[in-house]
Amino acid sequence: MTLGALIGAWSANILINIGVLPINYLPNMVILGMVGFFAGVTKAPFTAILLVSEMVGGTSQVLSLLIVAITSYLVVDELSGKPIYEDLLEQLVRPQNQS
16 A cells, blocks of 8 residues: 555655646545555455555545456456466465475
């Protein structure tokens, strides 16, 4: 989540500096970065939406969170990415099978 927040803040700062985005949207971009990163890494977009909505204490941005989470999921799926949980499971099971 922290990496997603940093990516969102970095993207917002770039857009603010070139004059495309007003500065008051910086917190929104941080939240969108969090949900996009988490949804992409875990391939669980609805879990990401619920978790981030609970963290920020509001549901006013659910539509934008949904769009970002689904987009992130679809991009990772098109790039044939695996959820982090599957990779962690393979790392746990692999050493036991090699013994």
